[in-house]
Amino acid sequence: MSTIASTSASGTPALQARSVRKSFVSGRLQSTVLHDLTLDVHTGELTLISGPSGCGKSTLLAILSGLQPADGGDVRALGHELSGMSTRALESFRLQHTGFVFQGFNLFPALTALEQVELPLSYMGLAKEVVRKRAVESLEEVGLGPRMRLLPAELSGGEKQRVAIARALAKEPELLFADEPTSALDAANGQIVIDILHRIARAHGTTVLCVSHDPRLVHHADRVLAMEDGRILSDHVPPAAAFPLQGESQPPTRSGY
Numbered sequence: 595m596s597t598i599a600s601t602s603a604s605g606t607p608a609l610q611a612r613s614v615r616k617s618f619v620s621g622r623l624q625s626t627v628l629h630d631l632t633l634d635v636h637t638g639e640l641t642l643i644s645g646p647s648g649c650g651k652s653t654l655l656a657i658l659s660g661l662q663p664a665d666g667g668d669v670r671a672l673g674h675e676l677s678g679m680s681t682r683a684l685e686s687f688r689l690q691h692t693g694f695v696f697q698g699f700n701l702f703p704a705l706t707a708l709e710q711v712e713l714p715l716s717y718m719g720l721a722k723e724v725v726r727k728r729a730v731e732s733l734e735e736v737g738l739g740p741r742m743r744l745l746p747a748e749l750s751g752g753e754k755q756r757v758a759i760a761r762a763l764a765k766e767p768e769l770l771f772a773d774e775p776t777s778a779l780d781a782a783n784g785q786i787v788i789d790i791l792h793r794i795a796r797a798h799g800t801t802v803l804c805v806s807h808d809p810r811l812v813h814h815a816d817r818v819l820a821m822e823d824g825r826i827l828s829d830h831v832p833p834a835a836a837f838p839l840q841g842e843s844q845p846p847t848r849s850g851y
């Protein structure tokens with residue numbers, strides 16, 4: 595059994611997994627992807643899950659975020675037991691409390707950056723002025739204020755990923771899930787994205803769970819969980835996390851990026 599568990603100083607961990615199991619069946623073959631996995635993810639931290647391709651990182655993220663059910667065990671997000679929720683309740687939970695950033699950006703080709711960010715906010719039932727204000731502020735925070743009227747085809751890969759981050763950020767989620775957010779980006783753009791994720795955890799107290807095999811992310815995380823074959827092998831705080839990043843001597847602000 596793989597067991598990594600601890601409690602944050604502020605109380606209940608943002609995410610809790612207890613003896614989580616997951617298998618997939620392909621034809622007559624059943625392969626176990628997660629083996630009785632137990633872990634806590636602390637509030638307001640950027641936690642990185644690293645590990646080789648196929649070790650179960652994305653599956654774990656999908657289960658912790660309620661996108662996929664586990665076969666067994668318990669998963670709690672913000673104190674809510676996800677396994678007991680109906681599909682509708684899960685959708686509502688994700689809409690209200692979570693943001694997602696994926697490797698492939700998942701933008702609508704026909705919508706401007708501003709419209710991409712406004713769309714999920716309108717589903718949340720917010721007033722039109724609030725939707726516009728939050729969307730503009732989030733795009734400014736990721737450095738895209740001057741480009742908010744452009745379509746995805748007019749943006750670079752790094753800019754597209756920043757739109758996706760702004761879209762997640764504008765919801766003001768307690769939980770932000772990022773699955774390989776830098777793998778489609780070059781070094782410079784990958785670095786910008788990492789800095790933004792780090793800043794979101796710091797400035798907004800958001801719990802950021804990031805899955806990646808990108809070694810550049812390690813020194814920006816508050817905590818690194820190394821996975822292999824569906825188990826967590828190690829849990830450590832990278833040395834650089836104890837020190838402020840370059841340019842972080844001033845407290846960051848919402849429009850400070």
Ligand SMILES: Nc1ncnc2c1ncn2[C@@H]1O[C@H](COP(=O)(O)OP(=O)(O)OP(=O)(O)O)[C@@H](O)[C@H]1O
Nearest residue numbers: 618619620627646647648649650651652653654807
């Ligand atoms: N829906 C599915 N049906 C069958 N097998 C699946 C499914 N989803 C994932 N798997 C298998 O589960 C294993 C773990 O996949 P997962 O995507 O979680 O790994 P990963 O560590 O995120 O890999 P990568 O770094 O390459 O994205 C892989 O062997 C994969 O083929």
